[in-house]
Amino acid sequence: MIPYGRQDITQADVDAVLAVLNSDFLTQGPMVPRFEQKVAAHVGARHALAVNSATSALHIACLALGLGQGDWLWTTPITFVASANCGLYCGAQVDFVDIDPRTYNLCPQSLAAKLEIAEREGRLPKVLVAVHLCGQPCDMAAIHSLARRYGFRIIEDASHAIGGKYRGEYIGNGRYSDITVFSFHPVKIITTAEGGMTLTNDEELAHRMNLLRSHGITRDAAHMTHEPDGPWYYQQIDLGFNYRMTELQAALGISQMDRLDDYVARRHQLARRYDEVLADLPVITPWQHPDNYSGLHLYVIRLQLEKISKTHREVFETLRAQDIGVNLHYIPLHTQPYYQEMGFKVGDFPEAERYYREAISLPLFPAFTAAQQELVVEALKNSL
Template structure:
């Protein structure tokens, strides 16, 4: 009996056919499929502009640059996220700090953010950018964060890597109603995949123009953007020091095929989550809580161990599940605990809710092709491990 991973992509024949069509076409990169994918994602989310890239990490970096993040500036984000959410600031030469999480949603806490902003305002070190992360696909309290953005003058980048297909206040995540830019990831274990890839959405034409420039070496062939004249039809200009962060036609073709099943995938994830809720309700666990303002993409199903009722350690439960072939994971180790970040001098005691989360959290297998029989195996193994 094989192991059950925490996440898994589904590749069907239409996906393969879409990729093969590109492989037989004239363009493997910089052709018509990437713009078609961008248009499809933007239309789905209700955003004005989309810029597809080779990863969400690249998209975060370019979004920071497009918003003018530079050495000496501050970027704040949640500590309970993948390191890319803060590394994007370091790649710009900026400084990083963290805001503790909400104890129920595990997302960046607006209350903690407001307290930290008051202190930073008095000290003259407000952030230029705040990056709320929709952990597991559940949207942050974006309205509250946006209100603070207007009051204190910072930009907002939604790291929605887990959240495509979800909704906030009844509207699609990605419409940028409460942010300057929204980022999605299309890594294989995410809700839909382009193998690797990401996209940045915005309603600001200037931000979109700059992201498109920076993702492709800072080079333009658009006459209206050029600094000088033109020597001929071959002419291009490098206007900024950009990067090769472009998405390929092959990746975009896969994404265009996958997005047709996006709503079905999210619906299936919700069905599995409800079944987990029912099957695990008698165990000493804290099950995921969903805020009524949001409809999660449910990239992850995260439980917390009530260690006061379990006569085992966090590590013992985790190891027992792995030994039984259940590919659990922990999303995430708080970033300030990473050796690279420890030199910043951040204190663990400043983030009590993130620390409590890290002591107790386990991500259970969650993906659309997870069968009920496999889910039963996960539940049985968790009963044995936690009892």
């Protein structure tokens, strides 16, 4: 089966991990800070903190921003569950903003309308998680302008978007947000096997997230409540977690970063080919904003169901039967049983639901060959 996504591991990656296995440190050594510095320098952020998953990164980002009981976190319904669950971990309530039908990202116009109502009702969000779906950045300038007006904080969930650009600048530089989160899961643009990272330009937020990823413990006397008893001394000054990244993961990440721009360029090359060969089929191909540069983690088509005689499910299953590992990103969160128990229901976010009824993620990854892509296209034609 041709998968929808797959990691690309080279001999250089293997050598980097083996070097760590033969070194003195498997965890809490020099590789993690080196990886953090490399990513921060690449995207133009002041601080980067590597953790064991993007979910952990979202959690500590919310905590660092003070999200808690009585607060609201808003995000898009078309995302992985972690983008919303991070708010629940903090004891906050969660709500959603419907998507833009062209970008599939959170719609700034819908956000503005919802904020106006929320202000009257006294339930404005404390944190907004803006998800760059498929790697295409949200309209961050518009969202940032609304944040300044209504006083909420912004987390960019850029799990799909490392290597992408918004208005000519790398996603992650923090110009329009408080914190950015990257994912390094194997199907993402670069991988550390599992892993994630938070980036910020705020020194206090960086300090707090650094504490939270490692049990809330500090060895820095400047942050202790009293003088240390000796060189062995540490203090727990917050309730944190064991969210640290290992040296093995960081070494792999450092090696993968050397190919980041090449990986994204290859994804664009493959996407352009899809755009060309699918142009005459009854599908909608991904729209790309001319001022931005998507990380292109995913290539999502939407079926024009009124023009074909098969259902969405029939097309999907026919592709799978031809060994094409298509997927669907994502099931709208407000339709999940856990969230419906909170009062959400089908019909709450119609654009997200319409997207779900039509969307299919086609295979896209750096090692995807021209021959494999032709097989996918032929299988799609047969399925339609």
